[in-house]
Amino acid sequence: MNTQNYINNTWCDAESGKTFDVENPFTEEVIAKVPASDEADINNAVAAAKTAFGDWRQLTAGERKDYMRTMADKSREHAEEIAKTISSEMGKPFGDAVSEIEDVAEYLEYYAEMARDHVGRIVAPVVQKSMSLVRYEPYGVVGCIIPWNYPLSLMGWKLAPALAAGNTIVMKPSEVSSLSILHWIELVGGDMPPGVMNVVTGLGGEAGEALVKHPDVPILTFTGSVQTGKRIARLAADHLKKVSLELGGKDPVIVCDDADIEVAAKGSAWGGFLNAGQVCTSVERVYVFDSIADKFIEALVEEAKKVRLGDPFDKGTDVGPMSSKMQFSKTINKVDLAKKEGARVLTGGKKSDQFEKGYFYEPTVFDQVTSNMEIIMEEAFSPVIPVQRIKSLDEAIAMSNSTRYGLGCTIFTRDIERALTAADNIQAGTFCINSPLMENMAAPFGGMKQSGIGREHGIEALEEFREAKHIFIDYDHSNKDWWFGNNGD
Ligand code: NAD
Numbered sequence: 506m507n508t509q510n511y512i513n514n515t516w517c518d519a520e521s522g523k524t525f526d527v528e529n530p531f532t533e534e535v536i537a538k539v540p541a542s543d544e545a546d547i548n549n550a551v552a553a554a555k556t557a558f559g560d561w562r563q564l565t566a567g568e569r570k571d572y573m574r575t576m577a578d579k580s581r582e583h584a585e586e587i588a589k590t591i592s593s594e595m596g597k598p599f600g601d602a603v604s605e606i607e608d609v610a611e612y613l614e615y616y617a618e619m620a621r622d623h624v625g626r627i628v629a630p631v632v633q634k635s636m637s638l639v640r641y642e643p644y645g646v647v648g649c650i651i652p653w654n655y656p657l658s659l660m661g662w663k664l665a666p667a668l669a670a671g672n673t674i675v676m677k678p679s680e681v682s683s684l685s686i687l688h689w690i691e692l693v694g695g696d697m698p699p700g701v702m703n704v705v706t707g708l709g710g711e712a713g714e715a716l717v718k719h720p721d722v723p724i725l726t727f728t729g730s731v732q733t734g735k736r737i738a739r740l741a742a743d744h745l746k747k748v749s750l751e752l753g754g755k756d757p758v759i760v761c762d763d764a765d766i767e768v769a770a771k772g773s774a775w776g777g778f779l780n781a782g783q784v785c786t787s788v789e790r791v792y793v794f795d796s797i798a799d800k801f802i803e804a805l806v807e808e809a810k811k812v813r814l815g816d817p818f819d820k821g822t823d824v825g826p827m828s829s830k831m832q833f834s835k836t837i838n839k840v841d842l843a844k845k846e847g848a849r850v851l852t853g854g855k856k857s858d859q860f861e862k863g864y865f866y867e868p869t870v871f872d873q874v875t876s877n878m879e880i881i882m883e884e885a886f887s888p889v890i891p892v893q894r895i896k897s898l899d900e901a902i903a904m905s906n907s908t909r910y911g912l913g914c915t916i917f918t919r920d921i922e923r924a925l926t927a928a929d930n931i932q933a934g935t936f937c938i939n940s941p942l943m944e945n946m947a948a949p950f951g952g953m954k955q956s957g958i959g960r961e962h963g964i965e966a967l968e969e970f971r972e973a974k975h976i977f978i979d980y981d982h983s984n985k986d987w988w989f990g991n992n993g994d
Contacts (some may be wrong), residue, residue, distance in 0.1 A: 506590070506688050510546055510706060514551035514699040520545040523805075523972075525708070527684055530596040530826040530833075531863045539683045541946055542707035547675070547715035550703040553720050554646040554673040557700030562671040566621040569669060573617035576693050577610040583692040587657065590688040592817040595653055595681055596825035598782060598865070599818050609661035609689070610669045617948055620669035633979035641971035644724040644747065645670035648716040650709075650737070652729045653681035653828055654783040656885075660686055662950075662961045663726045668701070670970040671850050675703045675722070679729075681829045703721045709733060717741060724970065727751065728890045729958060731884075731909075731955050738958075742843050749959030749969045752952055753884040754834070754912030757905040758941060761918035761926060762794035764799050768939070769793075769917040773890065775914065776806035776941030778868045781827050782888035786913040786935065788879055790874075791892045798894045801874060805890065806852045809868040812888075814857055826864040833864035836887035840869060841878040841991050848891060849873040882908050898923055902930045910924065911953030915941040934960070 509516040518524075519540035526535040540546065561569070569818045580587075580665045588602035599607075625640040636681035647667045651660050656678060669672050669776045683706040694702050695697050705712050713733075714726035717725055717740045727737050728751040741748045742940040756777065760769045815822035827833040833856070840854055871891040874881055881890045894902045905927075907913055914933040918924050930954030937943045944950050986992055 506684070508539050508684065508687060508690050510540050510542060510550070510700075510761040511687065511690050511694070511704040512546070512550045512696070513557075513703065514695070514970055519543065519707070520549075524578040524797070525680060527594060527681075528610075528651075528829065529593050530828055530830070531593075533830075533862050533864075535844070536593060536971070537684055539687070539706040542705045542712040543562040544711075544715040546705050546707070547712055547719060550675045550705045551716075551719050553700035554675050554703055557698060558643070558645050558673045561673050561698060561701050564671075566617075566624065566669070566949070569671065570617035570621060571615045572697055573665070573668060575696050577617075579693040580606050580610040580613070580689070587685065587688050587692060591656060591682070591685045592825070594684045595656065595671055595828040597818050597828075598822045598825050599656060600820075601780065602817075605655060605657040606689075608658040609665075609944060611780075612661040612665035616665040616669035616967060620671075621966065623964060625973075626816060632904075634979065636978040637978070638976040638978065640976055641670070641968075642974050643971060645672060646718070646722050647672045647674045647970060648722040648725045648876070649674055649676040650713055650716065650725065650727045650729065651676060651678050653843070654780060654785070655681035656682035656685040659728050660689070662966070664702070666961075666966040667726065667970045668969055672724075673701045675705060675716060677705055677707065677716050680706070680708055693833050696982055714740065718744075720744060723747065726959075726969070734957070744960055749961075750957045751785070751950075751959070751961060752912075752955065752957045753886070753910060754785050754787070754952065754956050755882070755884050755899075755908045755910040756786050756933070756941075758788050758791045759895075759898075759901040759905065759914075759918075760791060760793040760797070760801055760922065760928055761916065761923055762796045763919050764797075764917035766797060766804050770801060770808050772917065772939070773805055774812065774868070776813050777890040777944070778809065778888045781824050781866065783828060783832065783886055784898055784942065786944075787892055788887070788915070791890055791906055792895045793892060795894045795896055795970045798892075802851065802870070802892055805892065806870050808956060809852050809870050812868045813889035814859060814865050814867075827887070828864075830864060832886070833866060836866050836885070837887070839880065839885050839887060840889060841873060843874070843878060843889075845879070846878045847873060847875070848878060848880060853888070876904060876907060884910065898927065902927055905931045905933075909955040912956035913937065913942075916938075
């Protein structure tokens, strides 16, 4: 596969000739080198995207749909090849990686069709014999900055609505998962007009910041940490760019005393340990009613012990290694801090000793946690679930709202009054009842509070990539009585 930058449908090294290593987190071997790009490469990509915008924006939505359908078909055709790259590069079980490619195909199809319907509206005329059209127009070159935990799904969330709206794009993949996006564009992107989709690999502080600061990039869509999101917002403010930020979460799960304990334990374990806890809407803390806490915690610990760690390519593997050495070290530090602060490890709490190599961390459950501990207040992005006991729904709501995050929340209960009272009062962009981590391509996804600005999915995502223009049409063509000298004064 090609491991260079993709600019104007041409493969090229970084102008500096510099590269950085991509490591397989299962074997700990370097599997490729990709360009360590900087401002010069970003300038080339943005120039190509800006030129391509002239023609791409003029196409009808139906013509753009044809291009996007072709990419959806090719994504499915090459799903297994691309999924192998995802699994090798960031350790995700192969079956989960294949699902990511299906996601990309579905997003391409969904937004290609949606953009044909939602082009604008006609509003009531302000004077007789006139019309007011509201037309939605693309911004131009969209800068897409993508994380590593779902490299292709999250690419699709941005790319599909941005292209359907008539924009061209420059993507900066995460340094941990550049190969996945390069491989996808190599196998899928070749029929697109030159310059419409460009990929520049590199470090966040170099290639990423050059893209954020580029004066010809009027809009940025970013998924990643709160810290980087704030940095991007500050830099973008200098040019008053539009920014859409999908940031971290600290999603709570509330387990009520009427919930089925097995269902709540299995659901929480899946939501907390899937993808080694590296999901923005992972279960990051559990609040369980005191009266069922002992039974629930016992069941959750059992579920954690059942999770099968292993080779991402083994069919029996539930969870692979953490995606990188850096993420693995962060997990070790976060768990060690929680222990020092007084949390009690019920299971896990250490790297797995099942394997000689690979960044495996054991699924971990804590109790005896208190609300001021970092493991309760800050995103762990790790296979770690801290559990706290609560006495009432009001207490659960207050604790759920106690962090700076507001991405998602789940409640397990059979009581609709409790469920909807919690939904009314908890600040979260997604609220799930009885099944965590659920999302729907047709429903908005995003964060409240410091979990982000803007929404992906649904019509809301298309709107992020367009701005409204009012076109006023006078079909009377006469002298108006409100013009100078015509009002009889
Ligand atoms: P990160 O912020 O470290 O990096 C994300 C991307 O930003 C990478 O491509 C990186 O190279 C780039 N970047 C880093 N510094 C930059 C800078 N100064 N300027 C421009 N670009 C820069 O995040 P990560 O570790 O890759 O991803 C994990 C985080 O992403 C977690 O906090 C997680 O919750 C969040 N996330 C959020 C969502 C969501 O939809 N809300 C989805 C997935 C992940």
